[in-house]
Amino acid sequence: MRVIQVKYNKLLSDLIDRSNNIVLVCHHNPDGDAIGSMVGFNRYLEHLGKPAVMVSPNSIQDFLLWMKGTESIIVSEKEPGKAVKHIREADLIIMLDFNSIDRSGNIKNHIRTSDARKILIDHHPDPDIDVDLLISEPQFSSTAELVFLLVNKMDDKFCIDKQFMEAVFVGMMTDTGNFSFGTFNGDTLRKVAVMLDNGLDKDSIVSNVYDNFLINRLRLQGFATYERLVYLEEHSTAYIYLNRADLQRFRHKVGDTEGFVNIPLSVKGIILSALFIEKEDHIKISLRSKGDFNVNTFAAEYFDGGGHKNAAGGRYAGTMNECLEYFEKLLGKLEELKS
Incomplete structure (x- = not known):
């Protein structure tokens, strides 16, 4: 079974503990993994008493808007002043599901010039971002799967939170084409099994994502x-x-x-x-x-x-x-x- 390096957990926890203005950022044209991993990680921060501001460079796809938490995401394309203000005031910026600063679209320069500490959590190969903590694991099916494991290592009881499970499951499911392609394996499905055993309603989620088009x-x-x-x-x-x-x-x-x-x-x-x-x-x-x-x-x-x-x-x-x-x-x- 794949094991996340122990150092990640301590460094990640320390950076979160030291921060009071946390901003989570996903990539331009966010997919299910970008939104799922961001919403899921924000849910964990809420649990810690450190709710973050979530920023997406542009609009979120309609079939993801049923997820609880998406209503709080600031879309920079629609509210540029608000997004930039939060990025400038941040003391910690956590970037999820992209490996190059250019993938953050219209907010890339604001992230690049920010004095905030920065963390990257991603599963794409060859990361090219200057950060304080790099958590890059290309062998994972999705960034959402990586978020699940990181959070599980820090607080295994929280991983059965309903909203958290829904968000990370969406990320894992969509980045593997409903578990039909990609780098998922037995470890991925064992994480899904944990969620199913603790009440995850997969049928409802599948319907919301794949049976929700005009x-x-x-x-x-x-x-x-x-x-x-x-x-x-x-x-x-x-x-x-x-x-x-x-x-x-x-x-x-x-x-x-x-x-x-x-x-x-x-x-x-x-x-x-x-x-x-x-x-x-x-x-x-x-x-x-x-x-x-x-x-x-x-x-x-x-x-x-x-x-x-x-x-x-x-x-x-x-x-x-x-x-x-x-x-x-x-x-x-x-x-x-x-x-």
Whole structure:
């Protein structure tokens, strides 16, 4: 069984004890793991009598807003003055679920210049942030799983708190595609078992996360798979692309394309799947893979991105057509994708 280094627990506890103005920060375009780990850790701080201020760079996806605690999150994009004020007044900033300061979006410079002590809790490889305490464990399925273990080591009785369990379960579940991919293993499922044995209502959570979309999202998914999916059998690859007009047509909301990148992986023989979404000034790229093909390395080398071995993201500064042409040319150079 994986064991978190004992030094983490003491250093983490000491930094929390010494602090009175704690700010928790997640990454830009927060997913279930970012929000779940942040809300869960905040719940633990409340238990300690040290409630923190939670800050997200931009809007939270609708299917996560049922979680108790999300109503307290300050969205910097909507309330920049309020977010910056709390960051400036903080004596401890805890960053969750990102490995580069650039991932904190519109608040990155305020975090970088803050005199507060800083902690990073994350499961992405190759962290590149100057902090006072670095807790980086890429072997974990999610930052939420890491938060569960850290809190359990500091207070094993608190880990069965209902709100805490719900939050970290959401993070673990969403970052593994409902426990279907990623780096989860027996240790991950044993943590889930502890929560289930102590009253976690997994069926309600699964329904809230996966059965909570508007009809336009389902129609967008159908359009994406029928009209915008490109199948490249010779490269064991398939990808979906969506331009801004497509998104407007189906009244796209934040979170509507969540999970679309995984759809092509259900096709027999597909090793690499990609999702390209047109933004105002760039193309957002999501990558997924099976087996040994490392999309983290691929994204870092060609698309100014990164992530995990089988799940990563990046961006392309150009038009959609230019991006897709470049992507397909790259595939021709990759021997491991030739069928």
